[in-house]
Amino acid sequence: xxxxxxxxxxxxxxxxxxxxxxxxxxxxxxxxxxxxxxxxxxxxxxxxxxxxxxxxxxxxxxxxxxxxxxxxxxxxxxxxxxxxxxxxxxxxxxxxxxxxxxxxxxxxxxxxxxxxxxxxxxxxxxxxxxxxxxxxxxxxxxxxxxxxxxxxxxxxxxxxxxxxxxxxxxxxxxxxxxxxxxxxxxxxxxxxxxxxxxxxxxxxxxxxxxxxxxxxxxxxxxxxxxxxxxxxxxxxxxx
Amino acid sequence: xxxxxxxxxxxxxxxxxxxxxxxxxxxxxxxxxxxxxxxxxxxxxxxxxxxxxxxxxxxxxxxxxxxxxxxxxxxxxxxxxxxxxxxxxxxxxxxxxxxxxxxxxxxxxxxxxxxxxxxxxxxxxxxxxxxxxxxxxxxxxxxxxxxxxxxxxxxxxxxxxxxxxxxxxxxxxxxxxxxxxxxxxxxxxxxxxxxxxxxxxxxxxxxxxxxxxxxxxxxxxxxxxxxxxxxxxxxxxxxxxxxxxxxxxxxxxxxxxxxxxxxxxxxxxxxxxxxxxxxxxxxxxxxxxxxxx
Numbered sequence: 001x002x003x004x005x006x007x008x009x010x011x012x013x014x015x016x017x018x019x020x021x022x023x024x025x026x027x028x029x030x031x032x033x034x035x036x037x038x039x040x041x042x043x044x045x046x047x048x049x050x051x052x053x054x055x056x057x058x059x060x061x062x063x064x065x066x067x068x069x070x071x072x073x074x075x076x077x078x079x080x081x082x083x084x085x086x087x088x089x090x091x092x093x094x095x096x097x098x099x100x101x102x103x104x105x106x107x108x109x110x111x112x113x114x115x116x117x118x119x120x121x122x123x124x125x126x127x128x129x130x131x132x133x134x135x136x137x138x139x140x141x142x143x144x145x146x147x148x149x150x151x152x153x154x155x156x157x158x159x160x161x162x163x164x165x166x167x168x169x170x171x172x173x174x175x176x177x178x179x180x181x182x183x184x185x186x187x188x189x190x191x192x193x194x195x196x197x198x199x200x201x202x203x204x205x206x207x208x209x210x211x212x213x214x215x216x217x218x219x220x221x222x223x224x225x226x227x228x229x230x231x232x233x234x235x236x237x238x239x
Numbered sequence: 240x241x242x243x244x245x246x247x248x249x250x251x252x253x254x255x256x257x258x259x260x261x262x263x264x265x266x267x268x269x270x271x272x273x274x275x276x277x278x279x280x281x282x283x284x285x286x287x288x289x290x291x292x293x294x295x296x297x298x299x300x301x302x303x304x305x306x307x308x309x310x311x312x313x314x315x316x317x318x319x320x321x322x323x324x325x326x327x328x329x330x331x332x333x334x335x336x337x338x339x340x341x342x343x344x345x346x347x348x349x350x351x352x353x354x355x356x357x358x359x360x361x362x363x364x365x366x367x368x369x370x371x372x373x374x375x376x377x378x379x380x381x382x383x384x385x386x387x388x389x390x391x392x393x394x395x396x397x398x399x400x401x402x403x404x405x406x407x408x409x410x411x412x413x414x415x416x417x418x419x420x421x422x423x424x425x426x427x428x429x430x431x432x433x434x435x436x437x438x439x440x441x442x443x444x445x446x447x448x449x450x451x452x453x454x455x456x457x458x459x460x461x462x463x464x465x466x467x468x469x470x471x472x473x474x475x476x477x478x479x480x481x482x483x484x485x486x487x488x489x490x491x492x493x494x495x496x497x498x499x500x501x502x503x504x505x506x507x508x509x510x511x512x513x514x515x516x517x518x519x520x521x522x523x524x525x526x527x528x529x530x531x532x
Binding site: 021022023024030032033036037038039040041042045061063065067068074077078079080082097149151152154155158174175178201202203 | 247262263264266267329332333336349353354355356357358359361364367368369372375456459468469472473475476477478479480481484486
């Protein structure tokens with residue numbers, strides 16, 4: 001172990017001179033179609049496409065890293081990666097600890113999905129831990145049942161543990177459409193958050209500006225809208 | 240991987256399953272078994288070394304050394320594993336980067352701690368941002384081995400400490416009366432005999448270590464449980480191989496895999512135990528002697 005550490009340290013030391021700026025992008029890899037691990041074991045989805053394009057425009061070398069949703073903010077702060085790109089909505093609460101780029105996904109609806117019509121939306125509702133949806137459920141007076149991964153929140157509805165799941169509508173839609181009628185949207189959609197943005201350490205203003213500029217250029221020439229349509233369908237809200 | 244798997248959505252039945260089970264993600268899953276086995280193979284001897292050092296320190300006649308050994312045992316045994324794996328690893332990682340920072344960036348003006356943020360100069364990152372992914376993985380794996388070794392080393396130290404005290408005093412006195420130095424007594428008489436007392440405790444630790452490997456994921460290393468959960472979760476059409484929630488099957492597979500690992504360990508440990516008991520002045524050794532008569 002000590003030898004390994006030493007070897008790593010030495011290698012890192014000697015490699016220091018050649019270091020161009022490499023930016024590590026942290027994502028969850030479990031939130032299709034935003035980000036997921038495809039069948040080749042690579043990060044894929046809307047954010048992969050957008051992230052790669054942003055890095056190209058900002059002239060940065062980027063490396064993808066996956067991290068649990070739970071600890072995604074603390075690991076950014078301790079420097080394990082430099083950018084969070086994980087379908088993270090811009091909220092006031094998060095803005096106190098990290099800073100966001102301009103949004104690359106417009107403010108979107110969250111929705112309830114249940115296994116039957118007329119599910120009790122004040123009953124047990126599942127949501128992913130640490131999301132704006134979890135916060136909303138807790139305040140709505142329903143009983144909040146939290147899970148570490150988005151997939152488990154839907155699993156809880158299928159096996160009857162929760163009456164409904166509350167999450168981003170764009171995430172839920174494919175699951176509803178491909179469930180052969182087992183799952184359905186219930187209740188009204190709710191507008192939450194200020195869109196999805198990239199998360200940065202608050203001290204990293206320069207990097208944030210670079211990415212915001214790249215996002216603006218993608219908005220201006222329509223490439224961002226094209227990516228949105230490709231991954232979320234024709235009716236998705238555009239910029 | 241195979242050419243006929245190029246269009247997974249057109250496949251059916253057995254060939255679908257074959258292509259599914261040989262997808263890149265499944266290969267990662269199979270490789271993660273090697274990761275876990277490597278971790279066990281590296282951690283077990285390291286933890287034993289930590290344990291041996293801890294037990295020797297705790298038995299020392301020099302008071303500060305003995306305190307150090309005892310504090311190590313008490314502290315680590317008393318802290319919940321999960322706290323240790325969350326807190327200690329971050330502290331260790333930041334400690335390494337902090338020290339490197341002091342060496343390579345003496346002119347850095349900004350504070351390293353800014354509120355919740357930990358910021359060293361880019362050249363002091365371990366490994367560097369620009370290092371290839373393999374170094375990041377190796378570093379994570381190294382941290383994992385070190386942390387596991389410290390935790391399990393403390394338990395092993397306690398077991399070995401007890402085992403050293405269990406060796407009959409008469410044995411050591413006899414050696415002393417033959418004129419052996421304390422060091423010789425320790426090496427020739429105490430250590431060879433203590434294993435038979437230590438083995439039950441150590442074999443428990445080994446079993447617990449096997450089952451504790453999923454903690455690897457907390458350290459950022461993707462282990463078999465992570466992959467089983469990831470592969471088993473329901474997949475939409477966004478994936479090449481859509482399927483409903485199959486976690487049950489993956490976890491059943493894990494159950495069998497873990498049972499195989501522990502069963503093989505039990506058999507091997509049983510043999511080792513028989514070998515160590517041979518000719519010992521213990522109840523088990525006595526039973527072997529009578530059986531052989």
